[in-house]
Amino acid sequence: MAMTPFHPSRRQLLAMIGQVAGAAAMYQAMTSLGFAAESGYSGEPDLQGPRGRRRVLILGAGVAGMLAAYELRRAGYAVKILEYQDRIGGRCLTLRGGDRYTEMGGHEITCDFEGDGYLNPGPWRLPVHHRAVFDYCRRLGVPMQPFINKNNKAYLHSATAFGGQPQRVGHVEKDMRGHVSELLAKSLNQGDLDETVSVEDREKLLEGLKEWGVLDSNYRYRVSDELGDVRGWEIRPGGGLMPDKKPSQPIDLSPLLHSGLWDQLFNFHDYLFEPPMFEPVGGMDRISDAFAREVADVIQLNARVIRIAQNENSVTVSYEDGGRGGTVHQETADWCICTIPLSVLVQLEVDCSDAMRKAIAAVPYASAFKVGLEFRRRFWEQDDWIMGGISYTDLPLVQIAYPNYGFLSDGPAVLQAAYDTSTAGRTFTYSWSTMTPQERIDAALALGRRIHPQYDTEFMSGTSWVWHRVDWSLGCYGEWTDDLRDAHYKTLCEIDHRLVLAGEHCSHIPAWLEGSFLSALDAIRRLDERENA
Known part of the structure; x- marks a missing residue:
């Protein structure tokens, strides 16, 4: 394929270098939005404990409420948890074969997986920091296993580029690196960067670009055996009298740029997704189950809170007891920690300051959806040599995540076959929200077969989850902006008489378990300080 001339602007060149070289600039921007902040954890809380029986x-x-109960009990406080659902864990849950849930609108979410595969509708991976x-x-005692976020053998896919054929992640990344290296080498040789690069630095940079971009002696990115050692082979080196090796052919710059695949690479460069990442062995609910083993005796399920009343000395919560016919009961305590999502809390009667009430009402919740599909065999491993990782597409699926457990095993296995959130700036999530559970499965199959044609012969069953149709959360996570944080965040987190809020929405790391953990730890620390003031 002849190389189409491409003359990038300075903005395009810098964007290309940023995509290939990393995400330092984006990290700073994401931190300001509250999505990439480093964990502020410094160890378990050192609580003084109550003065008398409090x-x-x-x-x-959820994990925020159970963590708070776990630490407060250890410090000597008497604790009780009221939970709306008939299960613990909140958004930290896992769907397995036999599970049944009813979403808003009356549709039943079924999960009929026959093997040991599962789908995590909420949190599903853990950054090491x-x-x-x-x-x-x-x-x-929750065991961890590696989570493969980036796999160079996984796919990047555009419905309109390269005849709809998916391209390997590693091929796109190395081709972009090679082309950017060639462009930068040309700029250096033409003297375009003489004002910023010394003669000595120019020579060192050219030498480095030649190695880094696998350029030839004329600083061109071309097919070669050296490139085969980096990019891979069309005919792999063999043994005996096998055919001679043949390096793979790189994609030309112009079609690569117009495909949009190089932009999909940025999904792997965010600070949050730096390797290594991890996941609990057996599903994310292993974390909530571990907390439940410590505090199950103080949890009352099926308790639907309808009012939070307080005065200077105590707080009283009214709730409907689903286990006793929906009769209204009350619980009174010295303090209340509320981890109810703001999307639900805003609909309850809460005695609090006007500023707190405005803060509760100010934060919208992101939408998100996931579809899990079970297949008879691991065709992505056996046919496509994809062992874990994520493929991205511009189809409404957005991404396909491959399981990081059970490698090379026979029998059924589950793909996370579709996932996106409304914070990505796309409208896909709202389309999936309007579908019935079966329509979501059908859509995931129809779209996914364009990347993996094995879907048609290997499909067994599917399940799905749409967070805006979950009555106990009404969305996935708090969707902050800089302006909202400036106006309401401090108020939302302050202790209001006898009430303090906690959860991922009260953190600078919304949507992540770490945000829930840090918020709960900060809330109980400040409560303990107020108790002992």
């Missing part, structure tokens, strides 16, 4: 009522048995999560998993 009771704390916690609303919500989320220290609180890892410390508590260590303390509570």
Whole structure:
């Protein structure tokens, strides 16, 4: 294929270098939005404990509520948790064969997986720098396994580029690196960067670009045996009298740029997704189960909170008891920690300051959807040599994630066959929200077969989850902006008389378990300080 001339602008060249070289600039921008902040965890809280017998009522048995109960009990507080659902864990849940849920609108979510595969509708991976999560998993005995976020054998896919054929992640990345290296070498040789690069630095940079981009003696990115050792082979080196090796052919710059695949590479460069990443062995609910083993005796399920009343000395929570016909009961305590999602809390009657009430109402919740499909065999491993990782596409699926467990095993296995959130700036999530559960499965199959044609012969069953149709969360996570944080974040996190909020929405790391952990730890620390002031 002849190379089409391409003359990038300075902005395009810098964007290309940023895509290939890393995400330092994007990390700073994401931190300001609250998505990439480093964990502030410095160890388990050093609580003084109560003066006498003091009771704390916690609303919500997600990880934030159970962590708060775990630490407060250790410090000597009497604790009780009221949980709306008939299960613990909140958004930290895992779907397995036999599970049944009813979403808003009355549709039943079924999961009929026959093997040991599962789908995590909420959190599904853990950055290694989320220290609180890892410390508590260590303390509570939750085993971890590596989570392969980036796999060079996985695919990047455009419905309109390269005849709709998916391209390997590694091929796209190395071709972009090679082309950018060639462009930068040309700029250096033409003297375009003389004002910023010394003669000595120019020579060192050219030498480095030649190696880094696998350029030839004329600083061109072309097919060669050296490139085969980096990019891979069309005919792999063999043994005996096998055919001679043949290096793979790189993709030309212009079609690569117009395909949009190089832009999909940025999904792997965010600071949050730096390797290594991890996941609990057996599913994310292993974390919530571990906390439940410590605090199950203080959890009351099927308790639907309808009002939070407080005065200077106590707080009283009214709730409907689903286990006793929906009769209304009350619990009174010295303090209340509320982890109810703001999207639900805003609909309840809460005695609090006007500023707090405005803060609760100010934060919208992101939408998100996932579809899990079970197949008879691991064709992605056996046919395509994809062992874990994620493929990205511009189809409404957005991404396909391959399991990081059970490698090379026979029998059924589950793909996370579709996933996206509304914070990505796309409208796909709202389309999936309007579908019935079966329509989501059908759509994932119809779209996914364009990347993996094996779908048609290997499909067994599927399940799905749409967070805006979950009545106990009404969305996936708090969707902050800089302006909203400036106006409401401090107020939302402050102790309001006898009430303090906690959860991922009260953190600078929304959507992540670490945000829930850090928020809960900060809330109980400040509560303990107020108790002992």
